[in-house]
Amino acid sequence: MWIADQWKEYEVIDCSNGEKLERWCRYILLRPDPQVIWSTPKTDRHWKKLNAHYHRSTKGGGEWEFFDLPQQWDIHYGALTFHLKPFSFKHTGLFPEQAVNWDWITAKIRNAGRPVKVLNLFAYTGGATLAAASAGAEVTHVDASKGMVAWAKENAAASDLSNAPIRWLVDDCMKFVEREIRRGKTYDAVIMDPPSYGRGPKGEIWKIEDAIYPLLQACTQILSKNPLFFLVNSYTTGLQPAVLAYMIQTVMKPYGGITDAQEIGIPVSTNGLILPCGASGRWETR
Numbered sequence: 001m002w003i004a005d006q007w008k009e010y011e012v013i014d015c016s017n018g019e020k021l022e023r024w025c026r027y028i029l030l031r032p033d034p035q036v037i038w039s040t041p042k043t044d045r046h047w048k049k050l051n052a053h054y055h056r057s058t059k060g061g062g063e064w065e066f067f068d069l070p071q072q073w074d075i076h077y078g079a080l081t082f083h084l085k086p087f088s089f090k091h092t093g094l095f096p097e098q099a100v101n102w103d104w105i106t107a108k109i110r111n112a113g114r115p116v117k118v119l120n121l122f123a124y125t126g127g128a129t130l131a132a133a134s135a136g137a138e139v140t141h142v143d144a145s146k147g148m149v150a151w152a153k154e155n156a157a158a159s160d161l162s163n164a165p166i167r168w169l170v171d172d173c174m175k176f177v178e179r180e181i182r183r184g185k186t187y188d189a190v191i192m193d194p195p196s197y198g199r200g201p202k203g204e205i206w207k208i209e210d211a212i213y214p215l216l217q218a219c220t221q222i223l224s225k226n227p228l229f230f231l232v233n234s235y236t237t238g239l240q241p242a243v244l245a246y247m248i249q250t251v252m253k254p255y256g257g258i259t260d261a262q263e264i265g266i267p268v269s270t271n272g273l274i275l276p277c278g279a280s281g282r283w284e285t286r
C-alpha cells in the first residue's frame with residue numbers, strides 16, 4: 001500500500017461506524033466513509049468538538065450540518081496551497097490521500113533531467129497539476145467542469161503558480177485526447193483520475209467500466225517517444241489494483257518499463273491503522 005503520511009495540516013484522527021473524523025488544518029470534520037464498516041469506542045475528544053458533520057441519507061446523498069466552519073479556508077502541503085470549502089456530497093475540494101502520488105510525480109519530474117510535458121485528465125481542483133508544475137513541468141489540465149477548473153486556477157494562484165506553464169481546459173477528456181491525436185500533439189506523462197460515472201460539458205456520458213480501457217489505449221497515441229510515467233487513479237470498487245496493473249501493463253507493453261499498482265491509504269492517528277482510500281496504478285521508465 002502507498003501511504004500518504006507526510007501531511008502536517010491534515011489527519012484522520014479516528015474512524016468508526018461508517019464515518020471518519022478528520023482534521024483539516026484547524027477544523028474538525030466528520031464525514032461518511034464506506035470503507036469504515038467496523039465500530040470502535042469514540043474516546044477521542046474531537047468526536048464532541050466538530051466544526052461540521054456530513055449526514056449521509058438512507059435515500060442517497062445527504063447534507064452538511066455546520067457548527068463553526070467558514071465558507072472557505074486554506075490547507076498547505078509543502079509549497080502547495082489549496083482552497084477548501086464544503087460542497088456537494090461530502091467533499092471539500094481535495095483528496096488528501098493523493099499526496100502520496102503528488103510526491104511520486106514531483107520526484108519523477110525533478111529527476112528526469114529534461115523538460116517534461118504532462119497531461120492531467122479529470123484533473124478536478126488541480127492537486128496533481130500543481131505538484132507537476134511546481135516540479136518544473138509544462139502541464140495541460142483538463143476537466144469537464146468549468147467550476148472545477150476555475151477552482152484549480154485559484155489553487156494555482158494561492159500556490160504562487162499563476163505564471164507556471166499550465167494550460168487550463170474545460171473539455172470532455174476522451175474527445176480532447178482524440179483531437180490531440182489528430183493534431184499530432186505528444187506528452188511525456190499522463191495522469192488521470194476518472195470518476196465512476198459522469199457527464200462531459202455537453203452531456204457526454206462517462207461510465208468507467210466501458211470507457212477506461214479505450215481511453216488508456218487512446219492516450220498511448222499521444223505519448224512522446226520517451227515517456228516518463230503514466231498514472232491512473234481509481235475510487236471504483238471494481239477496479240482493484242490488479243485490474244489497474246493489467247490494463248496499464250497491456251497498453252504500455254511497447255514501451256517496456258515497470259508497472260505497479262497498490263491501494264492508497266492514510267494513517268489513522270488514534271490506532272495506527274491505515275484507512276484504504278482507493279487504488280493507483282503507475283507505469284514508469286526503468
